[in-house]
Structure formats: C-alpha cells, structure tokens
Amino acid sequence: MKDIFRKAASKTAYAMGTASAFLISVVIVIVWGLSGPVFNYSDTWQLYINTGTTVATFLMVFLIQNTQNRDAKAMHLKLDELIRSTKSARNSFMDLENFTDEDLEILDREFQEMHEGLKDNSAIRRLRKKIQTEKERRVTIRKAGKAAGQAITTILKAPVSVVRSSADKTTVKIPKDTGK
Numbered sequence: 003m004k005d006i007f008r009k010a011a012s013k014t015a016y017a018m019g020t021a022s023a024f025l026i027s028v029v030i031v032i033v034w035g036l037s038g039p040v041f042n043y044s045d046t047w048q049l050y051i052n053t054g055t056t057v058a059t060f061l062m063v064f065l066i067q068n069t070q071n072r073d074a075k076a077m078h079l080k081l082d083e084l085i086r087s088t089k090s091a092r093n094s095f096m097d098l099e100n101f102t103d104e105d106l107e108i109l110d111r112e113f114q115e116m117h118e119g120l121k122d123n124s125a126i127r128r129l130r131k132k133i134q135t136e137k138e139r140r141v142t143i144r145k146a147g148k149a150a151g152q153a154i155t156t157i158l159k160a161p162v163s164v165v166r167s168s169a170d171k172t173t174v175k176i177p178k179d180t181g182k
Contacts (some may be wrong), residue, residue: 011064011065012069012072014065015068018062031053034047092170
C-alpha cells in the first residue's frame with residue numbers, strides 16, 4: 003500500500019506542478035466564470051467551484067506533504083554521506099534533525115561565532131578583494147559595450163553619400179556629427 007501511495011503521490015505532485023495543469027485550472031475557472039450568467043450566479047453554481055477547489059486542495063495537501071517528506075529524507079541522507087566521507091567534518095552532525103531546538107540554537111551560535119572570526123581572516127579579505135576587482139572589471143566591460151553600441155548606432159544613423167570619382171575608386175562621405 004505504501005509503495006502504491008508513494009508512486010501515485012510522486013506522479014500526481016509532478017503532474018500538478020506542470021504548466022499544463024496550471025492552464026487546465028485556469029480554463030476551468032474561466033469556463034466556470036463564463037457560465038455564471040447561464041446559471042444566474044446561483045448558490046449551486048458557486049457551490050460547484052467551492053466544493054471542487056476544497057476537495058482538490060485537501061487531497062493535494064497529503065500528496066505534497068508526502069513528496070516533501072521523501073525529498074527531505076533523501077537530502078538528509080545525501081548530506082549525511084557527505085559528512086561521513088569528509089575527514090574534518092563532525093559526524094555528530096549526521097543526526098541534526100533529531101536534536102532539540104536548544105541544541106540546534108547552541109550549534110547556530112557556534113557557527114555565528116566562527117563566521118565572526120572569519121571576517122578578519124586574510125584569505126577572506128583576499129577573496130573579497132578578488133570579487134570586488136571582478137565586479138569592477140565587469141562594470142568597465144559593460145560601459146565599454148554601451149559606448150561601442152552608441153557609437154555604432156550613431157554611425158548607422160548618419161546620412162551617407164557615395165561619390166564616384168573614377169572607375170575603380172568609390173569614396174564614401176560621412177558627415178561629421180553636428181551635435182544636433
């Protein structure tokens with residue numbers, strides 16, 4: 003039974019998360035809304051959409067929760083494997099989801115303190131300097147690209163006259179920008 007539910011929940015959650023499912027839902031709501039005048043906007047007409055959406059929402063809660071539980075468990079197992087295989091990692095972290103809230107708060111403070119200590123680390127300062135240099139380089143490239151684009155646009159918008167002075171020479175005259 004669990005395996006059948008797992009497969010159905012996975013397939014249904016995937017199907018409900020597609021663009022097609024969204025479009026079908028939109029079409030249903032539009033058709034329902036357009037049918038209002040036919041049914042004189044009666045209580046029964048409203049009851050159809052209310053009942054349908056309530057039942058669908060109720061069932062989807064269980065399907066989505068099942069899928070999220072499975073995804074979370076798979077993620078925990080993957081992280082546990084990474085922790086286990088890393089020599090400098092603390093293996094006690096493999097079971098964090100079973101810690102009390104107080105224990106998690108203590109660990110959180112410990113990591114915040116470690117983060118505070120890294121602010122003055124020379125390697126972190128060098129990394130921040132590299133990031134800043136890269137940002138400045140990208141801004142310069144963007145500005146140069148804009149300037150080149152404006153220059154090309156100006157050239158392309160300028161009137162051109164072709165003057166033939168001899169049989170094998172063609173001269174193109176581009177008037178200078180007058181600032182207008």
